[in-house]
Amino acid sequence: MDLSFSADDLAFRDEVRDFLATALPKDVKDRFERGLHPTKEGQVRWHKILNEKGWVAPNWPKEYGGTGWTISQKYIAAHEFGQASAPQAMPFGVGMVAPVIYTFGTQAQKDKYLPRILNSDDWWCQGYSEPGSGSDLASLQTKAVRDGDHYIVNGQKIWTSFAQHADMIFCLVRTDSSVKAQEGISFLLIDMKTPGISIKPIYGLDKENSLNEVFFDDVRVPVENRIGEENKGWTYAKFLLGNERTGIARVARSKRQVVRLREISRVERSGAGTLAEDPDFIAKLARIEVDLMALEYTELRMLSMIANGKTLSAEPSLLKIKGTEIQQRLTELMVETLGMYGAPYEPERAYAGRNDGPAGPDYAHGPMADHLYLRAATIYGGSNEIQRNIVSKMVLGL
Amino acid sequence: MDFELSDEQKLLKDSVERFVKDNYATEARAKLADTELGFSRDHWKKMAELGWLGLPFAEEVGGFGGTAVETMIMMESMGRGLVLEPFLATVILGGGLVAEAGSAEQIEAIIPELIEGKMMLAFAYAEPQSRFDLNNVATTASKSGDGYVLNGHKAVVYHGTTADKIIVSARTSGDALDTDGISLFLVDNDAEGVSRRDYRTIDGQRAADIMLENVKVGADALLGAEGKAYPAIEKVASRAIAALCAEAVGAMQTANEITNEYMKQRKQFGVPIGKFQVLQHRMVDMYMEAEQSKSMSDMVAMKLDLGDELDARKAVSAAKAQVGNAAKFIGQQSIQLHGGMGMTDEYSIGHYFKRLTTIEMLFGNTDYHFKKFAALSS
Numbered sequence: 001m002d003l004s005f006s007a008d009d010l011a012f013r014d015e016v017r018d019f020l021a022t023a024l025p026k027d028v029k030d031r032f033e034r035g036l037h038p039t040k041e042g043q044v045r046w047h048k049i050l051n052e053k054g055w056v057a058p059n060w061p062k063e064y065g066g067t068g069w070t071i072s073q074k075y076i077a078a079h080e081f082g083q084a085s086a087p088q089a090m091p092f093g094v095g096m097v098a099p100v101i102y103t104f105g106t107q108a109q110k111d112k113y114l115p116r117i118l119n120s121d122d123w124w125c126q127g128y129s130e131p132g133s134g135s136d137l138a139s140l141q142t143k144a145v146r147d148g149d150h151y152i153v154n155g156q157k158i159w160t161s162f163a164q165h166a167d168m169i170f171c172l173v174r175t176d177s178s179v180k181a182q183e184g185i186s187f188l189l190i191d192m193k194t195p196g197i198s199i200k201p202i203y204g205l206d207k208e209n210s211l212n213e214v215f216f217d218d219v220r221v222p223v224e225n226r227i228g229e230e231n232k233g234w235t236y237a238k239f240l241l242g243n244e245r246t247g248i249a250r251v252a253r254s255k256r257q258v259v260r261l262r263e264i265s266r267v268e269r270s271g272a273g274t275l276a277e278d279p280d281f282i283a284k285l286a287r288i289e290v291d292l293m294a295l296e297y298t299e300l301r302m303l304s305m306i307a308n309g310k311t312l313s314a315e316p317s318l319l320k321i322k323g324t325e326i327q328q329r330l331t332e333l334m335v336e337t338l339g340m341y342g343a344p345y346e347p348e349r350a351y352a353g354r355n356d357g358p359a360g361p362d363y364a365h366g367p368m369a370d371h372l373y374l375r376a377a378t379i380y381g382g383s384n385e386i387q388r389n390i391v392s393k394m395v396l397g398l
Numbered sequence: 399m400d401f402e403l404s405d406e407q408k409l410l411k412d413s414v415e416r417f418v419k420d421n422y423a424t425e426a427r428a429k430l431a432d433t434e435l436g437f438s439r440d441h442w443k444k445m446a447e448l449g450w451l452g453l454p455f456a457e458e459v460g461g462f463g464g465t466a467v468e469t470m471i472m473m474e475s476m477g478r479g480l481v482l483e484p485f486l487a488t489v490i491l492g493g494g495l496v497a498e499a500g501s502a503e504q505i506e507a508i509i510p511e512l513i514e515g516k517m518m519l520a521f522a523y524a525e526p527q528s529r530f531d532l533n534n535v536a537t538t539a540s541k542s543g544d545g546y547v548l549n550g551h552k553a554v555v556y557h558g559t560t561a562d563k564i565i566v567s568a569r570t571s572g573d574a575l576d577t578d579g580i581s582l583f584l585v586d587n588d589a590e591g592v593s594r595r596d597y598r599t600i601d602g603q604r605a606a607d608i609m610l611e612n613v614k615v616g617a618d619a620l621l622g623a624e625g626k627a628y629p630a631i632e633k634v635a636s637r638a639i640a641a642l643c644a645e646a647v648g649a650m651q652t653a654n655e656i657t658n659e660y661m662k663q664r665k666q667f668g669v670p671i672g673k674f675q676v677l678q679h680r681m682v683d684m685y686m687e688a689e690q691s692k693s694m695s696d697m698v699a700m701k702l703d704l705g706d707e708l709d710a711r712k713a714v715s716a717a718k719a720q721v722g723n724a725a726k727f728i729g730q731q732s733i734q735l736h737g738g739m740g741m742t743d744e745y746s747i748g749h750y751f752k753r754l755t756t757i758e759m760l761f762g763n764t765d766y767h768f769k770k771f772a773a774l775s776s
Contacts, residue, residue: 297693304401
């Protein structure tokens with residue numbers, strides 16, 4: 001047990017720092033720091049810069065284009081990205097579907113998709129939830145019927161993040177209705193340009209369009225786009241959700257939010273002094289910070305277990321639960337720091353057309369959008385209540 | 399960065415766990431806690447033979463050069479069985495202060511005997527008015543000839559009942575809250591002018607309020623430089639906090655295991671109560687708090703060994719705050735999930751609750767350390 005960094009680690013830290021200082025586009029940094037959704041153009045531009053450096057996929061095996069970093073290096077990179085307000089790659093391709101492809105896919109699927117994911121040539125979205133299937137995901141009804149070398153897909157997905165940007169969707173579909181729900185599901189990769197797919201935007205609490213409904217009307221999908229075996233999709237889906245939970249804690253970004261909160265609290269007034277001197281504010285921030293520190297080391301412990309060959313079951317659900325709770329407490333406190341300037345709110349469409357800047361201080365632009373959007377954090381990726389069910393069953397054996 | 403135990407550390411863990419398993423079944427512990435001494439001298443001898451009493455000390459003073467990580471491993475395993483022997487009082491606190499502040503002669507006179515199990519120590523730092531502030535020292539030590547005369551009231555001195563020597567913090571100069579002007583003295587427990595009010599604590603241990611009335615000590619009783627003891631006190635208190643965090647982790651994990659098992663056995667409405675979602679989610683929250691605490695306990699041990707002082711102090715307060723919160727939550731909810739059974743003195747779970755409750759107080763409670771952490775972070 002040892003927390004020290006080697007000389008190589010410190011050199012690596014400098015390399016990451018220097019790279020981010022020069023390579024990270026200002027507009028991308030600014031949106032991420034404020035907690036605004038990325039633009040497609042900005043995110044893809046940044047992703048390609050990362051890919052040129054070879055740093056898109058820290059968690060992939062090296063043979064597929066992963067970085068081959070040690071735990072220390074992963075920790076350092078995540079920390080530095082967080083402190084520089086540098087976004088990581090979008091999760092849907094790199095973090096979600098890619099591990100499914102390199103673990104369960106055919107050679108042809110790996111050759112076709114993985115390089116395109118690394119270079120952000122395809123924007124991926126996730127076709128899991130349906131109007132009638134949220135927490136009870138396995139009850140999904142979107143049907144895929146075999147027709148020669150194709151499946152014909154009919155049905156509807158919902159809450160599909162950034163479907164409007166997407167070139168590809170990975171989809172859970174029902175291929176057998178006569179068996180137990182979990183045993184009749186298959187995992188398909190579908191080109192979003194296929195005839196019969198239509199998208200309807202959902203405007204969220206933040207008045208932005210990040211969520212969508214996706215409709216499938218006699219969509220023909222080549223059988224070669226199926227991952228693994230027919231009717232074994234639930235296995236791959238659960239594998240994906242397990243991976244998702246480890247990345248979802250967003251410790252590094254939360255650490256940066258703590259720093260921002262402290263900066264803003266030194267400017268905002270409270271009584272005769274600043275918010276930074278207000279005992280209630282100080283106590284709230286300290287409690288979040290301590291929880292975050294515990295989460296940071298829990299994540300490192302789990303990464304270390306995995307690296308040392310231990311198989312975890314549902315332990316990473318803890319990271320999802322705690323990580324998202326902390327994110328919400330941070331955005332709540334951030335909005336609180338704004339005082340009355342928490343109230344003015346213009347969605348980006350309206351904001352973009354103005355030329356007089358945000359109402360109130362510059363840092364007031366973003367926190368409310370982030371606060372509203374992140375109410376979803378304890379719902380998406382398996383709600384925190386579902387995560388507790390999973391831990392109860394898998395870890396505690398109840 | 400490395401979070402795994404070395405092979406030697408794994409052996410140590412196994413060895414302490416075996417000791418706990420062999421000697422600390424619920425009934426055996428209850429019997430021991432009820433004896434006049436409150437622990438077992440045979441166990442203490444065994445701990446000395448196994449080398450545990452010398453583990454945290456440097457090799458130069460006859461120790462085995464263990465780090466805070468080894469202490470963490472031992473304390474966590476001892477926490478699993480709620481071990482009663484005064485390892486913290488004698489080794490971490492008493493021995494720690496002697497090794498940190500003592501002269502070569504003092505170290506030579508005390509540490510080897512301590513390691514052999516022949517000398518027990520206690521640290522009298524608290525006073526009725528001091529609450530958790532180590533610098534709040536009203537006890538005085540005035541120069542008298544070659545030596546000093548001590549007067550004052552030391553509060554809740556864990557194992558002050560049985561220690562051969564008490565290490566007393568006393569003011570040689572300065573005002574009530576000054577960090578400067580605090581000195582440490584080695585006082586024989588049976589010295590003239592020392593009187594004690596001995597009592598039991600809720601966690602089954604022994605403690606005493608100690609009155610010092612014109613207690614004369616020689617110049618050789620002064621531990622470290624006169625008036626300059628505070629940094630050593632703070633440093634040793636940090637190690638004690640890390641050790642207590644580890645002990646709490648062992649106790650919390652065990653309380654969770656006991657409660658989890660009970661939820662599988664206990665049936666109501668025809669099913670094990672562990673089938674009820676509201677109880678499942680409570681248990682998951684308890685599991686998560688124990689895991690978060692384990693992370694903090696490991697982290698703080700490693701940070702103490704790393705040597706960055708400010709970072710270590712922040713880590714100590716953060717860990718104590720997190721562990722304190724978790725200890726209260728897990729202790730209280732363990733009782734709740736056991737229902738009426740949790741209320742009995744005979745059953746094991748209440749003893750975990752009680753020790754966790756005192757750990758939360760020792761060396762500063764949760765609120766105290768949140769404040770301290772915030773002050774260090776701003």
